[in-house]
Amino acid sequence: MSMVAWLQARWQCSQDQDASRRQVMRVLCTAASGYIGGSIAVALVTAGHEVSGLVRSEWSAMQVRSLGITPAHGTLDDVDVLRAAAMRADVVINAASSDHERSALAMLQVLDGTGKTFIHTSGSSIVGTQSAGERVDDVFDEDTPLIPSSGRAAPSFLGHEGECRPTRRSPARPPAAASRGTDSER
Template sequence: MKVFVTGATGYIGLPVVRQLLEHDHEVLGLARSDKSAQLLESIGAQAHRGTLDDYESLAQAAAASDGVIHLGFKHEQISNKPKEGVDYNSLCVDDRAAVTAMLKVMEGTNKPFVFTSGTLMMARGKLALEHDGPDMEHPVSRIRGANEAVVLDFAKKGVRAIVMRVPPFNHAKGDKYSIGMLAAKAKQFGVSAYVNDGENRWPAIHLIEEAVLFRLALEKGAAGSVYHAAAEEGVRLKDVAVALGKALQIPVVSKPLDEAQEYFGFMAFALHEDNPTSSARTRAELGWTPTHPTLLEDIEAGLFND
């Protein structure tokens, strides 16, 4: 299968590309720069030069492929900015336009389109199931949830449209993002922190495991399905902070929510959320059984130090 992958050189995207190539798929990866194009070509993929704002180019690549995995998002406009400085609504509107451009040329083809969403959109404080809709009372969830709805609506138009909700903890050796960012903050301030009592939970998955799951969804996922990339339903944020503190040999402290942004930066708005997430249906439908290390095992192994 020839697969067009957006976000192909990103933290999740590159392992997905490698996973597809290892299983005899042909990959056409979106590349915004010569460096990205060279990276894709060096591992055996083809590069499609363009951006997420070039809707015509995205549509052309989707039309020329047998399936699409959409991992691209303008994450660089969120990182290291305070929540107030990010127009998340605008970013999601842009993403919706990109998605729609690709899906329209796929109508009536039964080609797979796997859209990346997130578990943090779900209702807080209860176990999120695959058939549950996003929390439409929450402003951020409502915006992103509207994009899920757009994708799933194309399942009625002859596209094998699928939503993959990824967890906030995507961990692996050399992690510079979720755990890597928390570790960097701990080193910067000399303490490993959690918000309030730290009893809230986040789901987690090993990055290689996540790449396998995207491939399985592409190959086997049913039209209109929602899947959860959660190898662990929920890891307490306090346990994460304690594990980081032990690994870095620094104290562990609680930060009240009103002080959290000074420490955590843009991550603060989410780090107090309780987001336990089930993947039972995902495992059953896709035949997926996680085998890689857990989040706390990876922290103990020093994944953030490479």
Template sequence: MRVFITGASGWIGSAAVDELLAHGYDVTGLARSDTSASALEAKGATVLRGDLDDLDSLRRGSQDADAVIHLANKHDWANPAESNRAERAAVETIASTLVGSNRPFLLASGVAGLAQGRPSTEQDPSPFSGPEAPRGGTENLALDYLDRGVKSISLRFAPTVHGIGDHGFISLIVAAAREKGVSGFVGDGTSGWAAVHRTDAATMIRLGLEKAPAGSLLHAVGETSVATKDIAEAIGRGLRLPVESIDPADAVTHFGFIGGFFALDLSSTSTITQHLFDWTPTGPTLLDDITAGAYFEV
């Protein structure tokens, strides 16, 4: 099977490329730089040069593939409207290219904001629709193509997909601890984040490609809820810094934009996904990775 992957050299995408190549797939990865292209070629993947704004490349990659996995995102936190615009345009381009083919279209989404006061599940529909919504409302946009002959499948990732080399949300919290000289958590620290190890996420992507029915909402979640206070304490031990509560009103000042997320409960389950695939996450836990020093090399 020929699989076209956007974000193929990114944190999750590079692990997905490794997983698919190891299982005999013919992988084409979108690459916007010489460095990314060389890394993909060294693995044995085919390279298609372009980026998220190069809609012709997205169209060409989708036309030539038996399945598309869309993992790229601009992640422009200073200009989220631009990220949402680019994401929506990319998903519209890929989905419209696949109309009438019944080929799989797996796209990245998230578990954040799906439920309040409890862990979210795969049965929770996304409340985000339209161009102004987070990620441009692209999960619901892709699902709108189901009745047009596109096998859309949502890959909902935990807020932290962790491991050695991760430069995501946890690395930003670690950076704030270094800068402020204190490892902070927001309020009483009982809010919890779902988490998944990068290798487990890659396995789930492959299994979703192989087994998921059209319209599936899959959760890449290995741990339902890791208390934010426990995260802060592990960081404090690793950096030998005191651990303190940060007033919710000061969260963004202390942590930067990530403080708004660190204050939220972003817990989620993956029971349905695990049952569907007979999938059991086996990677290290988030606290294991923090304790092992995955986030402390400068």
């Protein structure tokens, strides 16, 4: 099941309306001009949802606007922009830096107690090795024991401290990805 299909199903189940009536989600997606964020945002627009996307430049704003995404101008350091955009959304997908704790916490503070969904993309390195960047000859596969990386931002705000707050928090760990995304001027 794709992330969009899963999110739509989860959204529909959370609504107190007739399940046969399709609901439109309002989604904020950070890194909307990037590969992962852009792919998610375009899929959501294609599925008929209203998507706003955090973009840093006017060029990126033009690119995402041409794809049906409403640009929200700012960076991960612009917490007021993030809070305002998150407040208007039913679902927030943080597809930007998984380690920018300040931005993620700013969006979560707005969502806490609302029952809205927060999806945080994080790399597979969150359960990495202790190689400290050095070359190793070991083979890593599905049988290799996982060694949680304690220095990452995701566990601190997706973990135990938020369990009592009615906010749906979901980490998403896509495989390593590199591409130009929706912004072709890079």
